[in-house]
Amino acid sequence: MTSHILLLGTCDTKLPELLYLRTRILAQSPSARITLIDVGRTPSSDPAVTISQSQLLEHQSSSSTRLNAKDLQNLPRGDLLDRISKLATACVLGLLRRDSIHGVVAAGGSGGTSVVAAVMQACPVGLPKVLVSTVASGDVGPVVGEADICLMYSIVDVAGLNSVLRSVLDNAAGAIAGMAAAYKRREEERAKEEVEKKIQVGITMFGVTTPCVDVARKRLEENGCEVYVFHATGHGGRAMERLVREGALDAVLDITTTEVCDHLFGGNMSAGPNRLRAAAERGIPYIVSLGACDMVNFGPRDTVPEKFNDRNLLVHNSMVTLMRTSEEECEQVGSWIGKRLKESVKDPSMVQVWMPFNGVSVIDVEGAPFYDHNADAALWRSLKQEMNGSDITTSSWPTDINDERFASGIADRL
Template sequence: MPPFKPQIAVVGTLDTKLEEFLYLRSQILENDPSLTVILIDAGRSVVEHDAITIKQHEVLKASGFQGGDSAFMSLPRGDLIKIMIKGAIETVKQLQDREGVQAIIGLGGSGGTSIVSAVMRELPLTFPKLIVSTVASSDVSFYIAETDITMMYSVVDIAGLNELLKAVVDNAAGAIVGMAKAYAKRTSNNHNNTKTTKKGIGITMFGVTTKGVSAVRKRLESYGFEVYIFHATGSGGRSMERLVKEGRLHGILDMTTTELADELAGGVFSAGNSRLTAAAKAGLPQIVSVGALDMVNFGPRDTVPKKFRERKLIEHTPLVTIMRTTEQECEELGKRVAQRLKENCIRPEFTEVWLPLRGVSALDVEGQAFYDKVSDEALFTAIKNGLEGSGILVNELDTDINDPGWSESIAERLSKLIELKG
């Protein structure tokens, strides 16, 4: 049987950037002429060229738009982009179902990046995704979200070929060809039964819970689990929940739920109001704790909102300032933890909440800067009251979250829950 050759999807607005996309296509094929390049036109206007595989009117049709060409062209730019996003997503999904592609790449300014990144966010994690973009040097978190999109800064605008842009596109073409081949090889090996049979466990971690999480990780690995650690910086929590939705995890130790504190107080590491729901909705075995709910995260000290500048603050690094949560905030956080679990758990017998009574972070133990027994007690009480009658077990331990005994106990219990779930 001849060796399998990957297919690469190239998505963009060809009515404004045809020349640049044709150059990208040529460079991909120069790297490996046996590859198949599927050029998809998600632009506003119809463009004709022999190299275009899926034309603009096909993408528009896939969106389900019912109006004619004149109605489409008369739409405001924002509405038009939304329609093309919908059509491009459906087009790539159909390609995946029908033929399969091994990588996707796009070029764009803000509009083109919005379209192709929306398509990429719908694709599985670890599937190769690369965008050459004019906006890649700014805050791109809303383009990438919780996915593994790679963004390459174009340096100059994608508006006509020149020596500099050609060099950037050359690099991008080489990168996507390499990524596609690596993905094809990896997935081919997986189909040949070389994929790990270990069950996956997701754990959330922060600097102030690292000691405890590291001990848990080592013990779970000794039990034969594959452990994935997620940095609880907003995107980390969302990434873990994304893997739950993709069915790639068998259990969750949500030891560090600090992202809820940032959501509440306007910190920089919020994961949004769907945080703490995915595993509950999936019925996965999970143990939830309250790691680092003693703090809210901001950027450099001068970026802390004025209303908080008299609060207890610590300059964690030159770029991160943390603020101690108050008794009232801790009570509200406890209510939110309980509410989200109670409202979303389809199998409450497989969800437990563990409370470390002697400290929820390395800074919250007696003698440390954020030690506040009253605020912690407000957090614990709100959780216990909120989960009363829910069927979700609350386990209180007379230790702190980084204690070796805590780590050993929580690892053993999660392992048992996963075994019970089968």
């Protein structure tokens, strides 16, 4: 079986560049099968297009107003991109269900990037995804989301072939050809192997909760679990929640819930308003703790909002400044976590909350810069009060979160 690669782009504006990319993929992998999907505004009649705009329109949902090609062309730009994104996503997910796909690649400007990024974000984790984009520099969070997308900055616009763009597209072709071949081999090997599936456990971690996570991870691995550690930087929390919803995780140790602080108080590592939902809603084993809830994360020191200048700030490195959460803020965090768990829980017997009384990070212990017993007490108190009458078990420990006894205990309980 040859590699099957999906190539997406706006064929009305980027066709020469897309065809060049197609040629270079075939130069790297002559037997590859390439499906070119047109996601442009104006339909292309080029014979190289495998899936045309009219074929995309066949994927309109029954709940939306049905459009023809002319209707689509007349939509405002934002509405057009949204509709094309949904059509292309439905098309690609259908192909993934029916056929063997080994990679997705695309090249485009800002509009094409927004369409293709939505498609790639909907694809399974592990499937190779390469996106050459004019906006792959700067804040690419909305482009990547929680997907494993490989971004390549085009340097010049994807508008006319020249030596710079050719070199970038050559590299993209080599990347997707190699990745697709590796993915195909991996899938074939998995199909032949009869390996007993391990219990898959997600754990959230921050640098300041690493000692706890390391002990818990090793403990779980010794007991036959496969452990996935997620860096709780906003995208990490969202990625974990996504994998839980997709059924890829069997249990979660949510040791580090600091993203809630950023969500509530304007930090730059928020996982958004839906954090702490997925595992509770699915009813899988789920233990929540309060790791790094002593801090809100900002960028370089000069980016911290002026209203926080008199707060306890710690320059973690040149890119990250931490702000100690106050007693009032900790009370809000504890209440938010408690309410979220109560409203989301499917089976209270599957959820527990573990509260370490002597600090929630390595810098929140006696003598450390963020130690504040009153703030931590407000965190525990508000969370415990919110849990009253919920049938969710709370467990209090007279240690800090990185104490080996706490880490071993939480892993063993899971």
